[in-house]
Amino acid sequence: MKAWQVLAHGEPEKALSLSEIPAPEPGPGQLLVRVRAVALNFPDVMLCRGEYQIRPELPFTPGVELCGEVTAVGDGVDQARVGTRVIGNPALPAGALAEYALMNAAEAFGAPDSLDDAQAAAFHxxxxxxxxxxxxxxxxKPGETVLVHAAAGGVGSAAVQVAKAAGATVIGVVGGAQKAQAARELGADLVVDRTAEDFIGVVKQATGGRGVDVVFxxxxxAAYAGSTKCIAFEGRIVVVGFAGGTIPAPPLNHALVKNYSILGLHWGLxxxxxxxxxxxxxxxxxxxxxxGVIKPLISDRIGLDGVVEALTTLGAGGTTGRVAVLLP
Known part of the structure; x- marks a missing residue:
């Protein structure tokens, strides 16, 4: 089968090689899936760099999210799952950027019938x-105000939709006019282009000086630092990641004085x-x-040969929504 392999750690254009390798075989509790679509994620870039919390032995196939069709099952898995369309995380080192991948059966979920393969791949x-x-x-809670950073990005675009579905007012922060338009189309009530204006002042004005209840x-x-200046009394800042490249070292006396909470999220746990x-x-x-309340924003649908360029753009923060790799 064709598969992208990381042969040596580095930026995607140096780390990745499109290779012909044997298809993997499912072990106990596993599924073998024919990959139909892959949603590219920032962790794929980090895997190439060797900076992700999981470091598979070289060589390995990256790709942490897919939609696929089950073609075979390992011991202990119901044969009825063969032929079903599933989404979820593959079992590295047999990642998603290949014609076939392995998944742990317990972590493979049914793909929503309302979403096509590209959308389903980006849904998990x-x-x-x-x-x-x-x-x-x-x-x-319904009626609260949520500030979403990188609101047109992969996870930020999902947060805008999930917050709106919960009855919240959403303020989205983006970088650039194109991303601002995407955030509006996703349903954000107010969009701030951080390249043209200061989101702190906009948030304070929009909330009458009160600030936002939740920050995503x-x-x-700088996104985190600015959020602490426009968080409401008893507000909650949820730290999801550090795509900007800088990990904040917050002064905790500020959280004490302003009475807000700093919450971490490691979803994989x-x-x-x-x-x-x-x-x-x-x-x-x-x-x-x-x-029809939520639907992944797919900005590009590419073939397997476009992976390196797409991951390079993703790593530089140049993508809007999700980029999906479609396999025949």
């Missing part, structure tokens, strides 16, 4: 992250510590998708 990580950040960690921050750095909650979130998200 970002929407689960947004759901757990806003509902499980922040306890979002996958960026870190729920798969280990509370898998039932992941399955329950999936059911609720599918319900919202089938109602």
């Amino acid at each position: 990580i970002a929407y689960q992250t947004a759901w757990f950040a806003l509902h499980r960690r922040a306890g979002l 921050d996958p960026v870190g750095g 729920y798969k280990v510590r509370d898998p039932a909650s992941v399955a329950a979130a999936h059911e609720e998200l599918v319900r919202l998708a089938d109602q």
Whole structure:
């Protein structure tokens, strides 16, 4: 089968090679899936660089999110799953950027019928992250105001939709006019282009000086620092990631004086510590998708040969929404 392989750590254009390798075989509790679509994620770039929390032995196939069709199952897995369309995270090192991939059966979920392959591939990580950040960690209530950083990005675009579905008012922060338009189309009530205006002042003006109840921050750095200046009394800042490249070192006396909470989210831990909650979130998200309330923003659909260029653009923060790799 064809597969992208990381032969040596580095930027995608140096690390990746399109190779012909044997198809993997499912072990106990696993599924072999024919990959139909892959949603590219920032962790794919980090895997190439060797900077992700998981470091598979070289060589390996990256790609952490897919939609595929089950073609075979390992011991202990119901044969009825063969032929079904599933989404989720592949079992590295047999990642998604290949014609076939392995998945742990317990972590493979039914693909929503309302979404095509590209949309379904992008439905798992970002929407689960947004759901757990806003509902499980922040306890979002209808009528509250949510500030979403990188609101036109992969996980930020999901957070905008999940927050709107919960009855919140959403202020989205983006970088550039094109991304601002995308955030508006996603449903953000107010969009701030950080390249043209200061989001702190806009937020304070829009909330009458009160600030926002919840901050969804996958960026870190200046985004986090600015959020602490426009968070409301008893507000919650959910730290999701550091795509901006700078990990904040917050002065905790500020959180004490202003009476706000700083919450971390490592969604992957729920798969280990509370898998039932992941399955329950999936059911609720599918319900919202089938109602047409949420739908992944797919900005580009590319073939397997376009992966290196797309990951390079993604790593530089140049993508809007999600880039999906479609396989025949």
